[in-house]
Amino acid sequence: xxxxxxxxxxxxxxxxxxxxxxxxxxxxxxxxxxxxxxxxxxxxxxxxxxxxxxxxxxxxxxxxxxxxxxxxxxxxxxxxxxxxxxxxxxxxxxxxxxxxxxxxxxxx
Amino acid sequence: xxxxxxxxxxxxxxxxxxxxxxxxxxxxxxxxxxxxxxxxxxxxxxxxxxxxxxxxxxxxxxxxxxxxxxxxxxxxxxxxxxxxxxxxxxxxxxxxxxxxxxxxxxxxxxxxxxxxxxxxxxxxxxxxxxxxxxxxxxxxxxxxxxxxxxxxxxxxxxxxxxxxxxxxxxxxxxxxxxxxxxxxxxxxxxxxxxxxxxxxxxxxxxxxxxxxxxxxxxxxxxxxxxxxxxxxxxxxxxxxxxxxxxxxxx
Numbered sequence: 001x002x003x004x005x006x007x008x009x010x011x012x013x014x015x016x017x018x019x020x021x022x023x024x025x026x027x028x029x030x031x032x033x034x035x036x037x038x039x040x041x042x043x044x045x046x047x048x049x050x051x052x053x054x055x056x057x058x059x060x061x062x063x064x065x066x067x068x069x070x071x072x073x074x075x076x077x078x079x080x081x082x083x084x085x086x087x088x089x090x091x092x093x094x095x096x097x098x099x100x101x102x103x104x105x106x107x108x
Numbered sequence: 109x110x111x112x113x114x115x116x117x118x119x120x121x122x123x124x125x126x127x128x129x130x131x132x133x134x135x136x137x138x139x140x141x142x143x144x145x146x147x148x149x150x151x152x153x154x155x156x157x158x159x160x161x162x163x164x165x166x167x168x169x170x171x172x173x174x175x176x177x178x179x180x181x182x183x184x185x186x187x188x189x190x191x192x193x194x195x196x197x198x199x200x201x202x203x204x205x206x207x208x209x210x211x212x213x214x215x216x217x218x219x220x221x222x223x224x225x226x227x228x229x230x231x232x233x234x235x236x237x238x239x240x241x242x243x244x245x246x247x248x249x250x251x252x253x254x255x256x257x258x259x260x261x262x263x264x265x266x267x268x269x270x271x272x273x274x275x276x277x278x279x280x281x282x283x284x285x286x287x288x289x290x291x292x293x294x295x296x297x298x299x300x301x302x303x304x305x306x307x308x309x310x311x312x313x314x315x316x317x318x319x320x321x322x323x324x325x326x327x328x329x330x331x332x333x334x335x336x337x338x339x340x341x342x343x344x345x346x347x348x349x350x351x352x353x354x355x356x357x358x
Binding site for chain 1: 162186218292308315
């Protein structure tokens with residue numbers, strides 16, 4: 001892709017900023033408490049906004065039927081993650097469900 | 109328990125040992141990223157560059173997804189910032205324990221800060237056993253995560269180039285499953301749950317916006333909802349609800 005290294009340089013910069021920037025300013029600057037509080041919601045908000053369209057939309061159209069293997073596997077993986085809190089197990093069960101569902105239920 | 113047995117070496121090795129379960133969890137993640145990124149049109153050196161220089165898994169996945177959709181570089185960088193700004197929270201939590209360290213230490217430890225290393229070292233710093241070398245523990249955890257992530261990316265890049273059309277295997281979905289595994293355990297408070305629901309629904313609603321802008325709009329909706337709910341709960345039931353941010357010093 002064109003501009004690839006520009007993208008990498010920019011991503012590097014905006015990632016090291018929150019990681020190192022706060023350490024570098026140690027003690028000299030206190031992070032405002034409301035900002036700290038809001039930051040805690042960022043990972044869940046961003047990742048949910050990525051996951052839901054990926055598994056609920058098929059070619060940009062909402063598909064909540066059992067024909068949507070991503071939705072089925074996503075629900076199963078979500079349940080496993082909720083109960084077992086095990087990342088590796090969640091990945092294995094999620095991908096396994098996707099492939100099994102496609103092969104057995106949807107007939108390849 | 110002896111309190112004199114701490115050396116640089118033992119701290120470093122203990123840091124590696126205690127991070128191993130998380131290293132194992134990151135292996136498929138790194139592999140899948142490498143394969144997915146080259147499938148999505150990022151060059152092999154560029155894919156490795158992302159892991160070596162950016163070193164932030166979820167944002168690397170998102171960038172790979174945005175590249176596949178032809179999103180502009182500036183928007184990819186902005187989205188990366190939104191996704192990675194959570195690290196400021198980790199840094200702020202660890203900073204009081206790292207005050208004595210020089211910039212020579214702070215820069216690499218900051219650069220290498222991940223969800224995983226934070227989760228491991230925050231416990232080590234909190235343990236009051238008089239060790240003067242806790243930053244060596246931090247270093248061990250950081251280095252093993254970095255080396256593992258780089259190697260797994262490399263293996264994924266090679267696999268992605270040799271096995272044609274890995275995308276037919278549903279690799280994109282592997283990313284979603286990984287993210288599910290990361291967030292589901294966090295949804296145990298009502299504000300967090302609300303954040304996920306609002307962000308997810310908004311993402312569907314705003315899906316039609318160009319350049320994945322819907323992602324950013326939806327994330328902001330989710331953050332606002334969670335923040336408002338937590339603030340509201342705290343004012344109505346100040347004793348039972350939550351939860352100053354972990355480790356935050358008053």
